[in-house]
Amino acid sequence: MDRRLRYVQVKITGSTVLKLQPFKLERFFARYEFKAPYLLSSSDCESMSVAELLALEPGAAEAFQRHWLGYTESQGDPALRQEIASLYEGIRAEEVLVHAGAEEAIFAFMNAALTPGDHVIVHFPCYQSLTEIARSSACEVTKWETHPEDGWELDIDLLKRSIRSNTRAIVFNCPHNPTGYLMSRDTLNQIVEVAREHGLIVFSDEVYRGLEHDPADRLPAACDLYENAVSLGVLSKTYGLAGLRIGWIATRNKDVFQAAASFKDYLSICNSAPSEFLARVALRHREAIAGRNLAIIRDNLALLDSFFARYANLFDWRRPKAGSTAFSSIRHDQNVEDFCVDVVKRSGVLLLPGTCFNYGDRHFRIGYGRKNMPEAVGKLEEYLQLTIPVRDR
Ligand SMILES: Cc1ncc(COP(=O)(O)O)c(C=O)c1O
Known part of the structure; x- marks a missing residue:
């Protein structure tokens, strides 16, 4: 280091x-x-490779050659947003905001949804940006600690005890990096219940969704369960297409959506046009x-x-x-x-x-x-x- x-x-x-x-x-x-x-x-x-991806669909290689290299729509190519929305039960294309990877989405969300002095509870251990961006923005961060001897289980009583008057958001990541932990459906429901009771935003990092070793264990996306939840997705992990740098948030909370979209204007502005094309192909063959x-x-x-x-x-x-x-x-x-x-x-x-x-x-x-x-x-x-x-x- x-x-x-x-x-x-x-x-x-x-x-x-x-x-x-x-x-x-x-x-x-x-x-x-x-x-x-x-x-x-x-x-x-x-x-x-690009060639292997394009080979999944007749005509895609030729269409890719003709793809236009101008700026794209800041919130994401409408057809791509539609394709992403189909990953969820109750999310419309307009509720999907496409980003340069999940990392940009985390950065935009934390800056858009939190103000200095807000308190955030974050699943720990975790991918560092899930705590660090809030901490660096003068937010108070409580680590929602999990332990190997408990099978890395998220403790709902600990979550309840961690809530303060200035708590704004609960952040968790399932399937979890690095432990491979996956909470039960009941635990997810309880988190949503706690969030709803206290009027909190849920930020659910679901970048490994689809990699449940038993598909029966797959959890509903948080954005489908709760109107103030933000689900984070990406093409990097489950689909192995990290080089596309295509990630997104999906949420029914219009204020969070708009704030994140405005913040993105100071980041990548819009996504890479070739990546958006390739992302659409990948999602059609997900x-x-x-x-x-x-x-x-x-x-x-x-x-x-x-x-x-x-x-x-x-x-x-x-x-x-x-x-x-x-x-x-x-x-x-x-x-x-x-x-x-x-x-x-x-x-x-x-x-x-x-x-x-x-x-x-x-x-x-x-x-x-x-x-x-x-x-x-x-x-x-x-x-x-x-x-x-x-x-x-
Ligand atoms: C839990 C988690 N969230 C977000 C990201 C960021 O994903 P990306 O590198 O595709 O932006 C990662 C990457 O390792 C991750 O493990």
């Missing part, structure tokens, strides 16, 4: 300056992601793409089960229920960041230390949505054979 870099300063409008702490996960990946040959911690599923990625995940999980059974002395393993990541921990007495750095330097296998989630010094994230995972696990095993004394394995 670059400890000299204390803040990233972003000038938003006039004299407003956000003091954002470095995004630890991104800074760690910036050092290794494009050098390490075996990525074993990526959260996005297997990707594909079941095939997600199905391919779920098949990769199922094979990889079986392999991880046997890997962790072989190394039960070294690691704790909790089989995730959903998503493309799991949060394992090391049992031996070594700082996990030192462990991950040594692994990547000596074997080329990239794991992600839990320090990047500000979560202690024992956990690390595994990503299992990529086709070459068996090879990466093989390399990790070679590393363990070479470095760990036989009695400790």
